[in-house]
Amino acid sequence: xxxxxQHPSTLSVQEGDSAVIKCTYSDSASxxxxxxxxxxxxxxxxxxxxxxxxxxKKDQRIxxxxxKTAKHFSLHITETQPEDSAVYFCAASxxxxxxQLIWGAGTKLIIKP
Amino acid sequence: xxxxxxxPRHEVTEMGQEVTLRCKPISGHDYLFWYRQxxxxxxxxxxxxxxxxxxxxxxxxxxxxxxxxxxASFSTLKIQPSEPRDSAVYFCASSxxxxxxNTEAFFGQGTRLTVV
Numbered sequence: 001x002x003x004x005x006q007h008p009s010t011l012s013v014q015e016g017d018s019a020v021i022k023c024t025y026s027d028s029a030s031x032x033x034x035x036x037x038x039x040x041x042x043x044x045x046x047x048x049x050x051x052x053x054x055x056x057k058k059d060q061r062i063x064x065x066x067x068k069t070a071k072h073f074s075l076h077i078t079e080t081q082p083e084d085s086a087v088y089f090c091a092a093s094x095x096x097x098x099x100q101l102i103w104g105a106g107t108k109l110i111i112k113p
Numbered sequence: 114x115x116x117x118x119x120x121p122r123h124e125v126t127e128m129g130q131e132v133t134l135r136c137k138p139i140s141g142h143d144y145l146f147w148y149r150q151x152x153x154x155x156x157x158x159x160x161x162x163x164x165x166x167x168x169x170x171x172x173x174x175x176x177x178x179x180x181x182x183x184x185a186s187f188s189t190l191k192i193q194p195s196e197p198r199d200s201a202v203y204f205c206a207s208s209x210x211x212x213x214x215n216t217e218a219f220f221g222q223g224t225r226l227t228v229v
Contacts, residue, residue, distance in 0.1 A: 009194055034217070034218075042222070043221060043223055044156070044204070045202065045220065046217045046218070049217070057181035083188075089155075089156060100158060100161070100169065101158070101218070103155060103156045103158075105155045106155055106156075112227050
């Protein structure tokens with residue numbers, strides 16, 4: 001079936017360094033790719049999203065890139081800070097699932113002081 | 114707006130008991146989603162509604178699970194009878210307009226269910 005694979009499952013980076021999380025999707029017709037951040041014990045919240053008509057989007061220290069040909073998209077966090085520690089989820093809308101979001105398994109990002 | 118409101122925040126119940134989880138979506142949102150989150154299976158969509166009508170319940174694990182949305186401001190997810198493997202965090206989320214797959218989903222705080 002349709003799926004979204006997310007890597008790595010855990011990522012540990014030094015404070016101030018960059019972090020990159022990657023996702024691949026199977027449905028070439030997918031057109032919407034959001035990223036959610038979930039802090040421990042809290043709800044998932046949207047941090048950035050991208051649509052299939054653009055290749056990159058930035059919002060301060062966060063950026064998302066999309067490669068439609070390769071069917072993968074990535075989250076980039078620069079100058080990481082302790083408050084970036086959380087679980088990050090990618091998702092993609094899938095035509096064959098009635099355009100509902102299919103979620104990645106999540107990446108636990110640990111920022112080391 | 115207070116956001117999506119779920120109740121209770123925590124629920125501990127004995128196996129075999131009925132459990133009802135409640136959700137109040139953000140006013141004006143057309144779509145409502147119920148998700149289940151576990152360490153093993155991640156975030157799973159159980160069911161979603163559009164304008165109070167259930168659209169896709171293919172994620173509901175079995176007949177013990179049922180969901181209703183009697184009006185635009187209220188939805189319930191019921192488990193009867195509950196089993197220990199139902200222990201999870203259940204999230205309700207709503208989206209603001211018709212193209213639900215292309216807009217932000219606003220999540221509630223979740224209900225942590227423990228079935229002993």
